Amino acid sequence: MIALRSLRQKLLGVVMLSTLVALLVSLATIIAYDLRAYHQSVTADMATQAELIGHMSTAALAFDDQRLAKETLALLRLRPKVNAGAIFNAKGKLFASYVAPGQDEHFxxxxxxxxxxxxxxxLTLFRHIVDNGEKLGTVYLRADYEMVGRLGDYLTIALLVMLPAMVIAYLIMSRTDFIITRPILDIRDVARDVIATGDYSRRAPRTSEDEVAQLVESFNTMLSEIEARAKELEARKHELESxxxxxxxxMEQREEAQHEVMRLNEALEERVHERTLQLEAIxxxxxxxxxxxKSANQAKSAFLSSMSHELRTPLNAILGFAQILTSDKLPSTLAQKKEFASHILKSGRHLLTLINEILDLAKIESGAVALSMEPVDLGEILQECQTMTAPLAGNRGIRLLFPPACNINVAADRTRLKQILLNLLSNAIKYNREGGAVVVDCSMQAPDMARLSVQDTGMGLKPEQIAQLFQPFNRLGQETGAEEGTGIGLVVTKRLVELMGGVIGVSSSQGVGSMFWIELRAAEPLRLLPDAGQAIADAMPADSPAMSRPTTLLYVEDNPANLKLVQEIISFRPDLQLVAAPDGHLGIELARAHQPDIILMDINLPGVNGIDALKLLKADPRTSHIPVIALTANAMPRDVEKGIAAGFFRYLIKPINIDEFTDAINSTVAYLNDRKDGRVGT
Structure with a gap:
């Protein structure tokens, strides 16, 4: 029993020690990680609060408004961990202060x-308040820093976790150690019986399939051998040498068994080492x-800062000129009104371009861009782009030099390829010098790769600017900020090229200019049957005759300004008659009562939204035949797909493009005429 008790105690001690070490390492790692995360979180939060208060206090310091500064500091009451805060002026004197209830008022x-x-x-923090490079003052914040308290709590939790874990490990091991010790004890009992009786026919039972089982098998084999040798000694004692x-x-077999045990121990050590390396990798x-x-957080801050500036710039012009036009105190002539309206229209289009660029980048990043790959004639694309960019280049006296012929076809999405080329051309014109030139060239770089290049005669780029060229919000390395735009056009261009299986690159020399190029896979031209072109032309419908009576449009819209805009557009069409409804319920009732030819439906409506209103109209036999066109500001791809799936005849996005709006109305009228003549079904 002494040997048994000693073996069990050793095994129990090894297990308990291993459990204790594992618990200590795990808990220490978790505590260290959480304390580090707490430290970083508190520091970052306080820095953010100081930055926000400093930004909100610039006006108060500039105009010496202590009341406004105190109101800004009073917002710290929403942060219970902040004990006190203060704003010092540029001379270091206390300007305004805040103290949480029950806290020390010392500053x-x-x-x-x-x-x-x-x-x-x-934790105390000082952060300077700087506006336009001028130091206006300093923000001071004091908050609780509970690092020691959290450490004490964690040590208490660790102790409360370790004690039950060690007790459980002890109870489990004390009940299950016989799984390991029983085979060894069986060998001991058999060995005692053999020694006591000299009966070598006894065998130890095999109860497992592990290394101990191999030891039992070796022991039984040894007994068999001893038994055989004993019989031989009894029969032939004279064969002592044998x-x-x-x-x-x-003895050699025993040594081999010992070597096997050592090998298994080494394998176990190697496995422990591998697990350690895996933990370090994690x-x-x-x-x-x-x-x-952290990088993502910085990118988010850069995005918000850039968008705040870029979106406010056109909004400033829109709202400013709109205030002049609507002000009775600032009378203006008809020519001035036209000029102001032109500025509003230009700024509005620029704002829409910014939003579209952001949406393009968001769709590409989320994988929501679907490309329609087909053979595209580069010559046709270049001709269209030349026509579209010629007025912009002419305004600055810039010459556009396109190749006389480009008989190359590439595998690409036609619309996205045109977007890429227009972006490169507009950049080449925008960042060119007055009276400069833009040279466009196309060539084959390899039997299966075509290259298209756009070269300008601008100021060129530095190597460090080129390295950061395809990063968001980088305006071609322009540091002055004189050019408008989000700076994500080249990012969208690069990722569209890569989605089409191509590459984009740039080379530049300061004072000489820059050249952007893209390479795409060459493709065979799309071949039609000999009379396929004529068949397509024959399938195109002729202009639909006008309806015998004015076409009635029901417009369901809750925004008076949007309703007024559509009324003004329709007023130029004597063949159209407009009926309006301010919400979905009234729109449904008017559709049932007036039976309009076409319904224009906003999506975000009070009472019942446009999707639900469409379902009610489709379910009613009196209105199920009326085509419904969505006219909404929900412009995300999933919104468009949802609207088309719901059953809208067309899906138009605000702000209204008058040409697209007119085309949608005309195509719907043509559809109604064809249905009336029996050329299409209902």
């Missing part, structure tokens, strides 16, 4: 260096993930 007598400090369980040789062989991946999260 520093002067402004210290900008940064974060930790002392006596408190018995010695057999004994030597048995920690490295975690650090990389944290760094990526």
């Amino acid at each position: 520093p007598t002067g402004v210290e260096e900008e940064g974060v400090r930790y002392q006596a369980g408190k 018995s010695n040789l057999e004994l030597a062989r048995e 920690n490295g991946e975690l650090a990389m993930a944290m760094e990526e999260a």
Whole structure:
């Protein structure tokens, strides 16, 4: 029993020690990670609060408005961890202050260096307030820093976790150790019986399929051998030398068994080492993930900053000229009104371009862009792009030099390829010098690759600017900010080219100009049957005759300004008659009562939305035949797909493009005429 108790105690001690070490390492890692995350979170949160208060206090400091500054600091009451806050002016004197209820009202007598400090369980932060390069003052914040308290809590939790875990491990091991010790004890009992009785026919039972089972099998084999040798000794005692040789062989088998045990131990150590390396790799991946999260946060800040500036710029012109046009105190002539309206229209289109660029990038990043790959004639695309960009180049006296012929076809999405070329051409014109030139060329780089290049005579780019060229919000390396735009046009261009299986590159020389090029896979031209072109032409319908009576349009819209705009557009069409409804319920009733020819439906309506209103109209036999056109600001691809799937005849997006609006109305009228003549079904 002494040997048994000693073996079990050793096994139990090894298991308990391993469990204790694993718990200590795991809990220490978790505590260290959480404390580090808490430290970074508190520091980042305080820095953000200081930055926000500083930004909101620039006006108060500039106009010496202490009341406004105190109101800004009073917002800190929403942050219970913040004990106090203050704003110092540019001379370092206390300008305004805030103290949380029950907190110390002590403030520093002067402004210290900008940064974060930790002392006596408190975190203090100084952050300068700078506006247009001028220091207006300093923000001071003091908050609770609970690092020591959290550490004590974690140590208490760790102790409460470790004690039950060790008790459970002890109870489990004390009940299950016989799984390991029982085979060894069986061998011991058999060995005692053999020694006591000399009966070598006894065998130890095999109860498992592990290394101990191999030991049992070796032990039983050894007994068999001893039994055979004993019989031989009884029969032939004179063959002593032969018995010695057999004994030597048995010793070798024992050594082999010992070597096998050592090999298994080494394999176990190697497995532990591999698991350690895996843990280190996981920690490295975690650090990389944290760094990526930090980069994503910085990218978000850059996005918000850039969009705030770029969207406010055209809105400033739109709202400013609109205020002049609607003001009785600022009378203007008819020529001035036309000029102001022109500025509003130009700024509105620029704002729409910015929004479309952002949506394009969002769709590409989310994988929502669907390309229609087909053979595209580069010559046709270049001719269309030349026609579209010639007025822009002519305004600045820039010459556009296109190749006389480009008989190359590439595998691409025609619409997206045209968008790519227009972007490169507009950049080449925008960043060119007055009276410069833009040279476009197309050539074959390889039997299966075609290259299209756009070269300008602008100021060129520095190597460090080229390295950052295809990053969002980088305006071709322009540091002055004189050019409008989000700076994501080249990012969209690059990713569209890559989606089509191509590559994009740039070379530039300062003072000489830059050349952007794209390479796409060449393709065979699309071949039609000899009379296919005529067949397509014959299938195109002729102009539909006008309806015998004015076409009635029911417009369901809750926004008076949008309703007024459509009324003004329809007023130029004597063949159209407009009926309006301010919500979905009234729109449904008017559709049933007046039986309009066409319904224009907004989506976001009070009472019942446009999708539900469409379902009610389709379910009613009196209105199910009326085509319904969606006219909405829901412009995301999933919104368009949802609208088409719901059954809208056409889907138009605000702001209204008058040409697209007119085309939608005309095509619907043509459809009604064809249905009336029996050329199409209902």
